[in-house]
Amino acid sequence: MSKSCPMMAMKKQSEHPCFGGDHGKAGRVHLPVAPGCNIKCGFCERKFDCANESRPGVTSRVLKPAEALERVRLLLRHPKVGDKLRVVGIAGPGDPLANERTFETFRLVKEAYPDMMLCLSTNGLLLPERIDEIAALDVHSLTVTINALTAETGAKVYEWVRYRGEVLRGEQGAALLLEKQLAGVEAAAARGLLVKVNHVYIPGVNDHETLDLAVKVRNLGATMMNIIPVIPIGLFKDIAPPSDAVMEMVRNQAELILSQARHCRQCRADAAGLVGQDIDLAELHAQAG
Ligand code: SF4
Ligand code: SF4
Structure with a gap:
């Protein structure tokens, strides 16, 4: 079991708008500075210059670190968001x-901005080896997306995994990814980070592992889970996404094991403002000249 304290975890949860805090009061910004990926999920289609699509992996453009800092500075001066950005x-x-x-x-x-809460989402492949740096930066919360609990299922979800210059396919890649994800969740929780596990629910592919995954990550110290219906794109373009009723049933069952983040809106990689009330970034930068 992790050494994380449940009382501390509850306090931390109440501070973050997406981990149990108030979406209407606290704002967030996702800074799209990370274009590269070291795995290939079958459902992933990353897009740039796409202003009309709202889902993870989509951003209007990738920012350099200095530009990202400038975006935070502009948001903090924004009349609607400035005093709410947390x-x-x-x-x-x-x-x-x-x-x-x-x-x-x-x-x-x-x-x-030393008081700003930092939040990170990852596939977890590099988590064990970067966790000390992440903790040293005082990152508040971490989301690890785990879409399979066995190498057999992982081989159907992930096309490849690239680790230390080597591309691993099939069960070999999936097994390595799973090992790193679970070790990373445990290491992060043990260092006091708030850990949420995202899980893309793909009917007929990984749905038989969802509840066992909830048990596994709870035992490793995760405090929340977010089960997301698959978007039918990429390898899974022909799959029928789960209905709202199915998602409700799965989340209800998983809730008995681990708290569920039902309010997540699957925001874009460059979302900014209050959740559900994102501000227009082109306008934000245009006004700044
Ligand atoms: Fe896409 Fe998966 Fe990489 Fe995320 S982890 S960017 S979903 S391939
Ligand atoms: Fe919050 Fe959006 Fe992130 Fe979900 S995707 S946790 S709603 S910021």
Whole structure:
């Protein structure tokens, strides 16, 4: 079991708008500084210059760390968001840990705004080896996306995994990813980070492992789970996504094991503002001249 304290975890949860805090009162920005990824999920289609699509992995453009810091500065001066911005997150459009810019950006933000909560989403492949740096940056919350609990299922979800210059396919790649994800969840919880596990629910592919995954990550110290219906794109373009009723049933069952993040809106990699009331970034930068 992890050494994380349940009381501390509850306090931390109430501070973050997406982990149990108030979406209407606290704002967040995702800084899209991380274009590269070290795995290929079958359902992933990352897009740039796409202003009309709202889902993870989508951003209008990728920012350099200094530009990302400038975006935070502009948001803090914005009349609607400025006094509400609490969380600076990095969630893509690729995997944040596969991009050194993630760490540089967090350093810049922490230096300029020490009270800002930092939040990170990752596929977890590099989590065990970067967790000390993440903890040293005082990252508040971490989301690890785990879509399979066995190598057999993982081989159907992930096309490949690239680790230390080597591309691993099939069960070999999936097994390595799973090992790193579980070790990373445990290490992060043991260091006091708030850990949420995202899980893309793919009917007929990984749905038989969802509840066992909830048990596994709860035992490793995760405090929340977010089960997301698959978007029918990429390898899974022909799959029928689960109905709302099925998602409700699965989340109800998983809730008996681990608290469920039902309010998540699957925001874009460059979302900014209050959740559900994102501000227009082109306008934000245009006004700044
Ligand atoms: Fe896409 Fe994220 Fe999967 Fe990488 S980890 S392939 S960016 S969904
Ligand atoms: Fe919050 Fe979910 Fe949006 Fe992240 S994707 S900012 S957790 S609502």
